[in-house]
Amino acid sequence: MFVLAHLSDPHLGPIPEARISELLGKRFFGMMNWIGARRRNFGQATLAALLTDLLAQPTDHIAVTGDLVNVSLPAEFDTGATFLASLGTPDKVTVIPGNHDTYVHSALSYHLEHWAPFLSGDETHPGTPLDRESFPFVRRRGPVAIVGVSTAVPTAYFLASGEVGGAQLERLRGILHELKKEGLFRVVMIHHPPVGERHYHRDLRDAEAFRRVISEAGAELVLHGHDHRASLGRISSNGELIPVVGVPSASAGPEDGRGAGRYNLYRISGEPGAWACIMESRGYAPGDATVQLRDTRQIIGLP
Template sequence: MTSTFTLAHLSDPHLPPLPAPRLSELMGKRALGYLNWTRNRHKYHRRDVLDAVSADLKRQAPDHIAVTGDLVNLALSAEFGPAARWLQTIGTPEQVTAIPGNHDAYVRATSHCFGRIFADYLRGDAAAADARFPSLRRRGPLALISLSSALPTPPFFATGTLGRDQLAALAGLLDQLSAEPLFRVLLVHHPLRSDSYIKRLTDAAELRAILRRHGVQLILHGHDHIHSTIWIDGPDGKIPAIGVPSASALPHGRHPAAAYNLFSIAREGNGWRCDQIVRGMNETLHVVELNRTRLI
């Protein structure tokens, strides 16, 4: 009988609480972000919620965990240490793959910190000392391909960009992997389609064109803080692209309560089977199974 590999996906923990910033750190975009946090975001990004989700995830004992960015809020220097300690409670770098989100590169002054502090969680299997994108990690039957769309942006913008070099390297990597019987999972923080000009992936069309030629089996992203499934054209059919709510959030507005996904992946004949289980907070703030879907 074919064995099943379970991949967990959570995103956007926005680790609360926010440490007190120094006055010198509250310039430009950070000042606006801090005002937003103190007026609004602290009400619905809660550590007890994140801890409950994290504990439930560990009880499910997945084979690997993908975290698609926004571990911190304003990229304050004091945020990265607590975020690293939280990630260590989720699993070791062998068990967890993490990528940066736009909040992890919120301002230029600390945009390098995520890559340095979380290097062991970013680095590909064959990489040198530094973490570069795209990176490749093989876990069981999976090829986990990580991209970085995180870069500092002006105030009021939360866009992401991959850039020509990263896109060209991705096309080459997917071409190399095409001959191997691997379930290819693409990790990127920003969704591949967005209705928001100020939150979009600026070169999403170029990424979709590469996937149309080379394909993957599954795309995982965060950023929008909602349950999301869209279908991207691939060389052999449609590719599911799955987004997930913030892992620390209470429900507010159009944003649902914290949740994460489990994907059960197994070889089936000459192809693959992939089932999605959504686990998240219910009205009594307990983490339960919310939905179960066959994707492939």
Template sequence: MANPAPRPLTESPAGAAYFTFAHLSDPHLSTPAPLPPRDWCSKRALGYLSWYRKRRFEHRAEVLAALQRDLAQTRPDHLVITGDLTHIGQPEEFAQARRWLEALGPPERVSLVPGNHDSTVAAPWGETYAQWESYLATDGETDGAARFPSLRIRHGVALIGLSTAVPSPPLLAIGRLGTEQLARLAEVLTETGNQGLFRVIYLHHAPVPGQDNWRKRLVDAPALAAVVARCGAELLLHGHNHRTREFQLETGGRPVPVFGAASASAVGAHGEPGGYCLYRIWQEHGDWQLALERRRYDHNSDSFMVAEQHRLC
């Protein structure tokens, strides 16, 4: 007898109320403007040459168009995006990305944190991240400067965004949280844990110590792991590597699942093709349940297809 077809993730377990969100990362959707003379002496010059020689052939508009068609069909309740919308963090790229975000959905349905490419060099807030402010901000935050961690609560799920995006020297792609953000994270995790919420932490760089080489690492990953071990979390999501990844963060108690996403726009000529993940969260007999569905770009059909489904808890 043939195995039954997998049930779509958007189907609810019998009688259960559930929340489904999509996690995507590293769309690198922008086209950089020609560099002004002053930028040829900055890290942006290396990034521009990388885009011109290679990256523009890998990160493709047609893959993003297929992604948007697929999201229109899977209809998640919310989108979580873990950074690197741009290539070299130009103000013009931020404007392009803002238009793309608006096409995906209103800020109430799309949560964003930045990546290292978005902070290639130090740049004025008003020319760059201010254009994404409503997608970065905590619910109800209107004072003109997004602060991290951000917190958005949807259907019993606490979406906790961290910024690891800091300018770094040429040839480095490191991330850093800093002591202040980590201290605030401990407070947010404790408060949301006391409320019985399902806590999802999302950030750009990989959060597991030793997961990446020194050039691309999250510098204070051990400190983040210590906060999570002390205060608890149910799920960690990241991007940065352009590869689907699955790890567990050991906490001394129940391990916390950690998932990395492929680039959402990759055609797959130089690595893993574009992909994203759907997560479904619900309660069963008072316990939180989690299932995922990975979707991957198929060049032949120019569409995203189911690559994997499984239930985690």
């Protein structure tokens, strides 16, 4: 059995001090959002307790689906790198960027520079500069192939949307076909949810195109963040229904309206054509300040 952990959207705080020139434009509104709401709802103590519980669980790998930072100040990416290292070594931890990790155009490469060991594929030589063409990347871990997709693109004021892009989608299609031939359990990591309805300012612009690729090429599991809510959707593929799973922010407190902080464990077993996956959710319940097992369900295979 292979055990994969999934957490998302920690929005690590506090926001570091910055020059006035760094806070002009979109970052100013992000700072106001942090001061007005996020710093009350997203706490270091909340995250620390959740991570203590996570690190006490036997896992083979940890997947982090983006939004480690808040307004993409340079110092935030050092904090993000420290956070990732606290979860484990780069061979045991995989991250993809979220929209807050590319909040402004000037920060477009920061996550690629600071988190490279955690978001590069197995075939990427250490020290090789990464860019958007580096996605999707693939990490093979036992029976599991982890495929990292980037939807992180800078957007205008008050927008938090994302996009995979045509070139990345075509690469993803080829990668998924190849991994199927290898008989691996394919886990696709993407920040923006590819299923469900949401306002245009927060959506995945090419969600329909992404779903077509997954439907045609197949996958076993799709993991995402962004909504700060627990969710379970499906994408139909060749007579199968592929689970699409979202988790709340890992830093969200028990009183957060969109969902108290949680992470998921996926217990993967079986073989090609007969995979099974049990999803276990651990974290806070509304009004409950203790981290506990909250839900267990089989999402792939028959009970």
